[in-house]
Amino acid sequence: MAHTNDIILKTMTQLIAFILLGFSIYLFFAGHNAPGGGFIGGLMTAAAIILMYITYGYEKIEQILPINFTTMFVAGLGIATLAGIGSIVLGHPFLSQTFEYYNLPIMGETELATALIFDLGVYLGVVGVTMTIILTIATDSDAKEDEEKAEA
Amino acid sequence: MEIIMTGLASILFGAGIYNLLQKQLLRIVVGTVLVSHGAHLYFLTMAQLKRGAPPLVVDGVTEYADPLPQALVLTAIVIAFGVTSFLLVLAYRTYTLNKTDNMEELRGSDHE
Amino acid sequence: MNNLIFLPIVLPLIASVIAAFFPKKLNLSRKFAQITSVILTIMTAALTWHVLTNGTIVVQSGGWEAPFGISIVGDGLSMILVMTTYIIGTAAVFYAPSVLDKQQESFYFYAFFFLLISGVSGAFMTGDLFNLFVFFEVLLIASYGLIVLGNGKVQLRESMKYVLFNVFSSMLFVTAIAFIYAITGTVNFAQLAERVEYVEQAGILTTVAIILFFVFAVKAAIFPLYYWLPNSYVVPNAVVSALFGALLTKVGIYSILRVFTLIFVHDTGVTHQIFIWLAMFTMLFGVIGALSTNNVKLIITYNIIPAVGFMLMGIGLYTEDAIAGSVYYLMHDMVIKGALFFLIGALIVAAGTKDLREMSGVIQKFPLLGWIFFVASLILAGVPPFSGFIGKILLLRGGLEQEEFLLVIIALISSLLILFSMMRIFIRGFWGDLMDNISDDRKRVRNLTIPGVVLVSISIFLGVGAEAVYPHVESIANMLMDRTDYISSVLKE
Numbered sequence: 001m002a003h004t005n006d007i008i009l010k011t012m013t014q015l016i017a018f019i020l021l022g023f024s025i026y027l028f029f030a031g032h033n034a035p036g037g038g039f040i041g042g043l044m045t046a047a048a049i050i051l052m053y054i055t056y057g058y059e060k061i062e063q064i065l066p067i068n069f070t071t072m073f074v075a076g077l078g079i080a081t082l083a084g085i086g087s088i089v090l091g092h093p094f095l096s097q098t099f100e101y102y103n104l105p106i107m108g109e110t111e112l113a114t115a116l117i118f119d120l121g122v123y124l125g126v127v128g129v130t131m132t133i134i135l136t137i138a139t140d141s142d143a144k145e146d147e148e149k150a151e152a
Numbered sequence: 153m154e155i156i157m158t159g160l161a162s163i164l165f166g167a168g169i170y171n172l173l174q175k176q177l178l179r180i181v182v183g184t185v186l187v188s189h190g191a192h193l194y195f196l197t198m199a200q201l202k203r204g205a206p207p208l209v210v211d212g213v214t215e216y217a218d219p220l221p222q223a224l225v226l227t228a229i230v231i232a233f234g235v236t237s238f239l240l241v242l243a244y245r246t247y248t249l250n251k252t253d254n255m256e257e258l259r260g261s262d263h264e
Numbered sequence: 265m266n267n268l269i270f271l272p273i274v275l276p277l278i279a280s281v282i283a284a285f286f287p288k289k290l291n292l293s294r295k296f297a298q299i300t301s302v303i304l305t306i307m308t309a310a311l312t313w314h315v316l317t318n319g320t321i322v323v324q325s326g327g328w329e330a331p332f333g334i335s336i337v338g339d340g341l342s343m344i345l346v347m348t349t350y351i352i353g354t355a356a357v358f359y360a361p362s363v364l365d366k367q368q369e370s371f372y373f374y375a376f377f378f379l380l381i382s383g384v385s386g387a388f389m390t391g392d393l394f395n396l397f398v399f400f401e402v403l404l405i406a407s408y409g410l411i412v413l414g415n416g417k418v419q420l421r422e423s424m425k426y427v428l429f430n431v432f433s434s435m436l437f438v439t440a441i442a443f444i445y446a447i448t449g450t451v452n453f454a455q456l457a458e459r460v461e462y463v464e465q466a467g468i469l470t471t472v473a474i475i476l477f478f479v480f481a482v483k484a485a486i487f488p489l490y491y492w493l494p495n496s497y498v499v500p501n502a503v504v505s506a507l508f509g510a511l512l513t514k515v516g517i518y519s520i521l522r523v524f525t526l527i528f529v530h531d532t533g534v535t536h537q538i539f540i541w542l543a544m545f546t547m548l549f550g551v552i553g554a555l556s557t558n559n560v561k562l563i564i565t566y567n568i569i570p571a572v573g574f575m576l577m578g579i580g581l582y583t584e585d586a587i588a589g590s591v592y593y594l595m596h597d598m599v600i601k602g603a604l605f606f607l608i609g610a611l612i613v614a615a616g617t618k619d620l621r622e623m624s625g626v627i628q629k630f631p632l633l634g635w636i637f638f639v640a641s642l643i644l645a646g647v648p649p650f651s652g653f654i655g656k657i658l659l660l661r662g663g664l665e666q667e668e669f670l671l672v673i674i675a676l677i678s679s680l681l682i683l684f685s686m687m688r689i690f691i692r693g694f695w696g697d698l699m700d701n702i703s704d705d706r707k708r709v710r711n712l713t714i715p716g717v718v719l720v721s722i723s724i725f726l727g728v729g730a731e732a733v734y735p736h737v738e739s740i741a742n743m744l745m746d747r748t749d750y751i752s753s754v755l756k757e
Contacts, residue, residue, distance in 0.1 A: 039230055071285070074375075078281040085274055088267050133237045137244055172432065177424070184431045191438040198446035221445065224394050228438050231401045235431055238408055242427060245412075246420040258421045 006055070013055040020048035028123050029116075038119035042126025049127075050134060058139060069135065073128025080121025083114065157197040164190030177243045177253040184239065188232040192225050269321045269338040272308050272346050272385040279304075280378035287372050290361075297357045297374040301381075305350040312343040316736050320753045322391070331452035335391035335754050340740040341591060342388045345518060348595055349388070351722065352510045352602040353381045355715040360503045362711040363609050368413045368501060376413075380406035380507060387515045391754055393444065393451040396519060397437050400483070404430050407512060410504045411496065419499045426496035433482040440475045447472065454754035457527045457747055465530035473528040473535055477520065484516025486576060487545040490569050494553060497565045502609025505561065509568050510602035514594060517575045521590060524579055525744045526751075532582055539580030544671055546573030547678040554685040558620040560693065563685055564601075564608050567644065570678050571597045577671060578659050586662025588741035592734075593655030596726055600643050600652065603719035607637045610712035611693065616701045620689065624696030630706075633713045634694040640720050641686035643727065646679050651727035654734070 028041030053061050164186050171183030199221035247253045279300045283293055315321055315338050324333035338346075357377065364373060383403025390396050411423045445451055447469060448459045460469055478489075485493040497508050520539075528535055550569025557563060575597070578590025614630050615623035627634030639650075646652035656679065663672040703709065726733055743749050 039226075074281055074284040077284075078278070081274065081277050081281060085278070088270060088274070129234065129237070133241055136241060140244075140248070172428075180428060184428065184435070187432065187435045188438075191435040191442070194439055195442035195445070198442040200446075220451075221442075224441070224445075224451070227394075227398060231398070231434075234405065235401070235408075235427075235434075238405070239427060239431065242408070242412065242420070242424060245415070246424050249415070249417045249420055258424070 009055050013051055017048045017052050020044055020051070024048065028119065038122030039126055042123040043130065045123075046127050046130035046134075049131060053135075053138075069128045069131040071128075073125050073132060076121045076124025076126070076128055078121070079124065080118050083118040083121060086114075086117075153201050154197055157193060157201065161190045161194040161197060164193065175255045177247060177255065177258075180255070181236070181239050181243050185232075185236055188228075188236070192228055192232070195225050195228070196221055266321050266323050268311060269323050269336055269389070270325075272304070272311065272350070273336070273382055273389065275300075275304055275307075276378040276382040276385070280375045280382065283378060284372055284375035287375065288370050290366065290370055293370075293374050294357075294361050297360075297377070298354075300378075301350070301354040301357045305347075305354045308343075308347050308350045311338070312347045315343045316340055320749065322753050322756075329756075331450055331455040331755070334395050335452060335454070336389050337391035337453075337750070337754060338389055339750060339753075340736065340743060341518075341521075344591075344595060344736070344740070345388045345514070345598075346385045348598045349381060349384050349511060352507070352598060352719070353377070355602060355606065355719050356503050356507055359506070359606055359609070359712065359715040362708050363502050363613070364413075371413060372409065373413060376406045376409040377507070379403075380410065380511070382406075384511050384515055388518060391453050393453065393456065393523075394441055397434070397441060400437070400515070401434060403512065403515065404434070407508060410507065411500050413501060413504060416499070422496045422499045426492060429482065429492045433479050436475065437479045440472060440479060443472045443475065452754070453522070453526055454751040457751055458755075460527050461530065465528060469528065470531045470534055473524070473531075474538070476523060476528075477535070477538075480516045480519045480523070481542075482516075484513050484520060484572050484576075485569055486542055486572055487549050487569075490546070490550065490572075493568065494562060494565050497568070498559065498562045502561070502605060502612065505565070506602050506605030506609070509565065509605050510598045513568055513572055514598050517572055517594065520576065521579055521587075521594075521744070525582075525587065526747055529582075529747070536580045536582050539576050540668060540671055543573045543577035543580055544674045546570065546576060547674055548573075551678045551681040551685065555681065555688075559618050560611060560620055560623075560689055561605075561608050561618055563620075563689060564604050567604070567682060567685065568601060570682060571601070571644075573678070574656065574659060574675065577675060578662060581659070581662040581666050581668065581671075583662045583665055584738075584741050584745050585658050585665065587744050588734075588737050589655050589658030589660075589662055591740055591744075592651070592658060592726075592737050595737075596643075596651040596655050596723065599719050599723045599726065600640060603640050603716045603723060604637075604644065606712065606716035606719065607633065607640060610709055610716065611637065611689075613705070613712060614703050614709045615693065615699075616703055620692050622701070623693045623699060625694070625698035626702060627694040628698045629702055630709055630713070632717070633709060634690075636713065636717050636720055637694065638690055639724070640716070641683070641690060643720070643723050644686060645683035647683070649727050649730075651723050651730070654727055654730045 024041045024044035027036035027044060028038060030036035049061075049065065168183045168186030168188075168190055171179045171186060174180060174183070199218055202215070202217050243253070246258070250258060252258065279297075283297060286292055320337065320339040322338070323336050325336060328334075357374075360369065360373065360377075380403055383399050383401075383406055386399035387396060387403060390399055408423070408427055411426060412420060441451060444456070448456055450456055450459060463469070465473075482489045482492075493513070497505050500508070524535060524539075547570040550566055550571075550573060553569065554563050554566035557566070571593070575590045575593050578586040578588075578593065580586075610630075610633055611623075611626060612618055614633060615626050617623055643650040643652050646656040656675070660672055660675060663669075663675065
């Protein structure tokens with residue numbers, strides 16, 4: 001990969017990726033009773049990560065974020081399903097939810113909902129699947145091999 | 153407003169189907185995207201576009217937007233997102249293996 | 265107890281997630297998949313028995329009462345189809361290790377497999393039109409994953425067409441739901457049935473019903489929308505073809521059965537008359553396709569289409585006998601199509617070729633495979649006393665009652681031609697001189713034959729033991745014709 005020196009892009013990415021990540025986390029926590037949610041938060045996180053990939057190149061980000069996105073997707077799916085199953089175990093219909101207000105330090109009175117667990121699964125799933133697909137196309141390492149296969 | 157939206161949805165459908173009938177793989181994928189946008193927009197329009205607060209129970213608000221089509225369309229959008237991204241990967245793989253993105257050259261009835 | 269009705273949908277989803285964690289550890293994932301599917305099958309059988317004896321179970325997900333929540337309805341029809349799905353799935357899991365190569369098997373085969381099972385069971389059990397769309401997408405996404413396994417050149421080419429076709433029809437499905445929601449203001453099956461009845465299915469609803477039928481017809485491969493099916497079902501691996509052939513088109517036909525016996529039943533002169541005509545063409549054209557080729561797998565694939573025609577015929581006739589025939593045929597066809605695809609996969613391995621002109625004398629080396637294939641052919645064609653015969657006799661009786669003589673004649677002719685197309689494989693492939701390209705790997709062929717044998721014996725039981733099965737099918741047909749039971753158990757009036 002050719003080395004370019006995009007000062008503007010790199011400087012702006014530091015700022016924008018930070019804002020994107022922060023806002024995506026806000027969206028994720030707002031999701032259960034206000035506009036937002038796991039899907040949108042996840043997409044925004046994925047956008048931030050992709051921006052970093054574009055700016056700094058594949059190898060560097062691979063070192064900084066050594067996450068297997070496929071596993072992340074699967075884990076997200078698992079969490080979402082288990083969040084639904086939990087209510088069956090407790091004798092309520094599938095996907096039932098509940099919420100409660102807690103007094104947390106610093107944050108004061110906070111609403112915690114079980115829907116958040118489901119949303120966490122969605123969030124992980126969306127980040128995982130988006131990143132998997134984009135990275136699969138972007139780093140098509142076995143393209144050569146396939147061409148040989150197609151010729152054979 | 154509904155009439156404008158219906159018109160827009162029909163334009164999306166028309167453009168999408170025109171693209172679906174092209175020979176290039178990528179255009180076909182874009183066509184499916186446009187058709188799905190048309191379908192989603194159409195769903196929202198058919199359920200009546202209302203002015204009013206978000207469908208959340210808050211004191212003092214009487215005019216609500218209908219939440220059901222919003223929930224359904226959101227689900228449909230997520231599904232369309234997943235399927236489209238899969239379709240892109242599939243189109244890319246088909247292109248690299250078959251070395252063509254022309255549907256005319258991708259026809260055939262030989263079975264290996 | 266009621267909550268357990270979710271399990272056939274949710275547990276395979278969890279199994280799919282677990283299987284996705286260790287796709288490369290083949291021994292572990294095989295054992296895991298086999299044990300899980302056997303347990304799930306037993307559990308589903310128990311649930312089915314409970315539903316058949318104690319009546320419909322309805323659960324609202326999230327505790328929201330119908331029509332606001334999403335209902336999951338386990339009535340007799342849904343449960344027997346879910347159970348059949350599980351039986352075929354279990355057979356497929358035992359079949360898969362011998363027929364897939366390692367690279368295909370380790371590419372999330374078991375994860376996609378369980379996802380497919382989850383989607384199919386969900387589609388059978390949902391009580392909500394939009395949720396039906398969601399489960400369609402779940403099973404389609406799983407099928408997209410399965411159809412590209414192996415990454416062959418031709419395979420990708422045909423997968424592309426399959427995916428595009430399904431994406432387009434899914435979008436039409438969304439549009440049709442938009443129409444229905446705009447007209448009736450609900451997507452719950454039971455409430456839709458009530459409201460459509462209330463307006464006596466005004467003209468526009470019939471139009472929407474036909475759009476909806478178009479969507480299901482694409483999935484079920486009904487004339488003239490079946491042309492995507494043969495090529496895309498013949499390219500993947502035998503076990504994937506078996507799952508597709510046994511399950512996917514049947515989900516489409518189930519949806520037609522549900523929607524056009526529960527909701528849109530007030531204008532049968534238009535809708536159900538169209539079904540009868542389409543059923544005739546489907547039966548004829550499918551079987552002509554089966555006669556037109558020498559590729560053994562393609563012959564079986566084409567044989568899916570006339571079977572769909574038979575089931576559509578029962579829905580079109582819309583009498584109790586005919587509906588019972590359709591339900592019986594649906595069950596029978598799922599089992600026997602699974603068995604035939606398994607056996608054809610074994611035959612292709614045994615003969616080393618797909619081309620009928622290049623194989624002969626397979627029965628001399630593999631007698632069990634040959635005779636089981638022979639029995640399976642007879643079952644498919646509907647020779648008494650096997651299960652195909654019971655389904656067909658009910659359908660034909662319904663046809664004679666309604667004085668649709670042309671339909672009955674075409675049904676009989678196509679049955680005969682189905683038998684002919686199958687016997688062509690048997691006579692030219694199994695009989696004759698022993699060819700030297702026939703495989704010596706007896707162990708592998710035996711492993712491939714056994715799941716087929718199991719399914720064929722279940723199918724024989726469905727036919728010979730009709731005394732035990734038929735009363736249940738009859739009561740299911742009864743419930744489908746008299747819609748009040750479904751509506752009142754969902755809406756709890």
